[in-house]
Amino acid sequence: MKIAHISDIHCNYGSDFNSKVFDSAVKLLNKTDSDLVFISGDLTTCGLLSEYKLANEKLKEINGKIVIVPGNHDERNLGYKLFPEFFGDPSFIHTYKNLSFVGLPSSEPDKDDGRLGRRRHRLIERGIKKGKKLTIVGFHHHLIPVPNSGREKNIIEDAGETLDIILKNEIPLVLMGHRHVPYGVKIHKTLLVNAGTFSCNRTRAHFGHTFNIIDINNENITVTVVNITNNKQKKMIKFNLENRHYKNRYYNPDTRIE
Numbered sequence: 001m002k003i004a005h006i007s008d009i010h011c012n013y014g015s016d017f018n019s020k021v022f023d024s025a026v027k028l029l030n031k032t033d034s035d036l037v038f039i040s041g042d043l044t045t046c047g048l049l050s051e052y053k054l055a056n057e058k059l060k061e062i063n064g065k066i067v068i069v070p071g072n073h074d075e076r077n078l079g080y081k082l083f084p085e086f087f088g089d090p091s092f093i094h095t096y097k098n099l100s101f102v103g104l105p106s107s108e109p110d111k112d113d114g115r116l117g118r119r120r121h122r123l124i125e126r127g128i129k130k131g132k133k134l135t136i137v138g139f140h141h142h143l144i145p146v147p148n149s150g151r152e153k154n155i156i157e158d159a160g161e162t163l164d165i166i167l168k169n170e171i172p173l174v175l176m177g178h179r180h181v182p183y184g185v186k187i188h189k190t191l192l193v194n195a196g197t198f199s200c201n202r203t204r205a206h207f208g209h210t211f212n213i214i215d216i217n218n219e220n221i222t223v224t225v226v227n228i229t230n231n232k233q234k235k236m237i238k239f240n241l242e243n244r245h246y247k248n249r250y251y252n253p254d255t256r257i258e
């Protein structure tokens with residue numbers, strides 16, 4: 001199974017959204033021929049109706065099945081009421097051939113901090129009980145500090161409780177966004193992966209615009225970062241599902257100015 005993991009699109013009519021980058025990013029994304037596109041939040045910048053409408057239009061350019069969770073920006077200005085109208089239930093368990101995908105809203109109205117809470121923790125446990133071979137959990141905020149993203153803030157408030165459930169149950173993969181840089185690291189037997197920003201002008205140093213391709217087969221999970229600016233792909237992580245060993249190249253962008 002191939003999952004394209006994209007994040008932080010930031011559709012808006014101000015300075016955040018880069019529609020040119022979005023269009024070239026979608027061309028690259030559609031070429032990946034992924035089974036699923038997971039969007040880990042911040043589809044808008046202020047959660048406004050006009051931004052939701054724009055995001056809805058722009059997402060029509062993406063081929064294939066899309067699953068979406070909201071980000072902190074999507075919950076601003078009552079945006080949390082609009083999200084279900086446009087993109088469906090922000091909490092879900094979807095089952096595919098041999099995996100369960102648990103999507104959760106980690107945001108709260110008008111706050112940049114995130115929190116999952118007990119109800120969503122129970123949903124993770126329900127996803128595990130579905131008995132599929134593999135469980136993937138996806139939400140917007142990060143569970144642990146992400147390097148190259150400035151002063152640390154906005155880790156979900158109940159990161160300890162959430163990590164405890166994830167690590168004890170040996171969930172192999174957690175997908176997140178929010179920090180606008182791609183990153184991946186293993187803790188115990190779990191791979192934690194962040195996607196960078198797809199089309200927001202607020203990029204960090206040379207990290208630019210990226211998305212991740214997650215290839216999953218019976219033996220391995222491979223995470224590749226696609227640099228949208230130069231269309232270069234870098235394999236970041238190879239994670240063995242049997243022994244849970246991994247190789248991490250710790251993604252670094254090409255710093256050459258082109």
Ligand SMILES: [Fe+2]
Pocket residue numbers: 008010042071073178179180
């Ligand atoms: Fe964002």
Ligand SMILES: [Fe+2]
Pocket residue numbers: 042071072073140177178179
């Ligand atoms: Fe965010």
